Amino acid sequence: MNAIKKIVKTEGNELHLILPDEFKDKEVDIEVSLHKVEEEVVPKKEFNLEEYRQSIRDTWKDFSVDLSNFKFNRDELNER
Secondary structure (H helix, E strand, O other), X not given: OOOOOOOOOOOOOOOOOOOOHXXXXXXXXXXXXOOOOOOOOOOXXXXXXXXXXXXXXXXXXXXXXXXXXXXXXXXXXXXX
């Protein structure tokens, strides 16, 4: 089963569906649910990796740990 959600601007009272290639020359079961859009649709913002990385930096900039004197001791790790 494939679900496709798309908001389109209608012209008149006709709606034409273009199906994915995998449905070409196949028998299909179509269920359509129509709802009038009351609010303005805001297009999804394109993902920007650099903006995302900067937001992570901004979130964690006030947190810091000084590890300059840290020494890992494997023997202490295994002591019980």
